[in-house]
Amino acid sequence: MENPLSMHALFHIGPVPITEPVVVTWGIMLFLGLGSAWATRRLTMVPGKLQAVLEMFVTVIDDQIRDTMQRDPSPFRVLIGTIFLYVFIANSSAIIPGIEPPTAMIETDAALALIVLAATIFYGIRYQGLRGYLSAFAEPSWVMIPLNVIEQITRTFSLIVRLFGNVMSGVFVVGIILSLAGFLVPIPLMALDLLTGTVQAYIFAILATVFIGAAMGEH
Amino acid sequence: MTSDLIQIVSILAAAIAVSFGAIGPALAEGRAVAAAMDAIARQPEAAGTLSRTLFVGLAMIETMAIYTLVIALLVLFANPFV
Numbered sequence: 001m002e003n004p005l006s007m008h009a010l011f012h013i014g015p016v017p018i019t020e021p022v023v024v025t026w027g028i029m030l031f032l033g034l035g036s037a038w039a040t041r042r043l044t045m046v047p048g049k050l051q052a053v054l055e056m057f058v059t060v061i062d063d064q065i066r067d068t069m070q071r072d073p074s075p076f077r078v079l080i081g082t083i084f085l086y087v088f089i090a091n092s093s094a095i096i097p098g099i100e101p102p103t104a105m106i107e108t109d110a111a112l113a114l115i116v117l118a119a120t121i122f123y124g125i126r127y128q129g130l131r132g133y134l135s136a137f138a139e140p141s142w143v144m145i146p147l148n149v150i151e152q153i154t155r156t157f158s159l160i161v162r163l164f165g166n167v168m169s170g171v172f173v174v175g176i177i178l179s180l181a182g183f184l185v186p187i188p189l190m191a192l193d194l195l196t197g198t199v200q201a202y203i204f205a206i207l208a209t210v211f212i213g214a215a216m217g218e219h
Numbered sequence: 220m221t222s223d224l225i226q227i228v229s230i231l232a233a234a235i236a237v238s239f240g241a242i243g244p245a246l247a248e249g250r251a252v253a254a255a256m257d258a259i260a261r262q263p264e265a266a267g268t269l270s271r272t273l274f275v276g277l278a279m280i281e282t283m284a285i286y287t288l289v290i291a292l293l294v295l296f297a298n299p300f301v
Contacts, residue, residue: 003296003297004292004296005292005293005296005297006296064271067267067268067271068271158279158282161282161285161286161289162278162281162282162285164289165282165285165286165288165289166281166285169285169288199274199278200278202274203274203275203278206271206274206275207275207278210275
């Protein structure tokens with residue numbers, strides 16, 4: 001049984017080992033970047049089919065952010081939308097034979113969660129000021145400072161472990177079933193994986209929104 | 220010999236951790252979904268907000284089960300004593 005916590009380098013560029021999740025991640029980045037550039041190269045006032053779909057997608061993301069944060073979604077659309085799209089496509093990439101989703105490796109999830117943590121601090125300081133953001137740690141009284149600091153760490157950690165655990169366990173279960181019975185038997189489980197991946201992408205994006213919204217305080 | 224024993228104990232520990240760790244979140248998720256169904260039955264127009272909050276809450280509860288899974292994997296694959 002393959003160890004889900006370790007990785008092998010596919011090849012080396014100079015002294016830097018390149019592993020499979022890195023290659024898949026860059027593939028997804030290329031796909032998303034070129035796909036977005038191609039899909040938005042000819043925008044018109046009267047949308048065609050493709051543009052209508054894209055506009056609907058952006059509207060849905062905007063509505064979710066507005067409902068969760070009770071704020072104007074435009075400053076957060078790029079970050080939250082990109083996180084959702086990346087996690088969604090990464091989780092769904094398991095349906096391509098031979099590709100393991102990069103989110104099934106704890107390093108990818110750690111990077112994503114650290115991006116969310118950095119965004120939390122960035123927006124907190126930007127909207128409340130450094131003083132306001134730091135004094136929010138002492139709410140409702142100074143006794144809560146250690147707990148509030150620990151909360152920042154544990155919720156980042158839980159973001160990492162939640163995404164990692166869900167995606168990795170899906171890959172793992174399909175691997176075990178494949179080694180027992182190969183033909184057609186893993187298909188229901190792979191369908192379940194697609195559902196879990198979509199839900200986890202949504203939850204990751206919504207939790208990022210909730211954390212950023214909480215850091216910005218009341219308005 | 221000792222290494223074999225440690226591996227046997229590790230597998231037992233992983234099985235126990237996952238099985239007992241799943242009980243709490245299972246009960247909690249059942250209660251949460253039941254409460255959400257109740258709320259939606261009473262107030263169907265709030266279904267959107269309720270289901271979004273339910274999903275986020277379920278993800279939070281589910282994390283507890285995932286923690287035990289990760290600990291089981293650490294015991295099985297990254298055991299410092301083997």
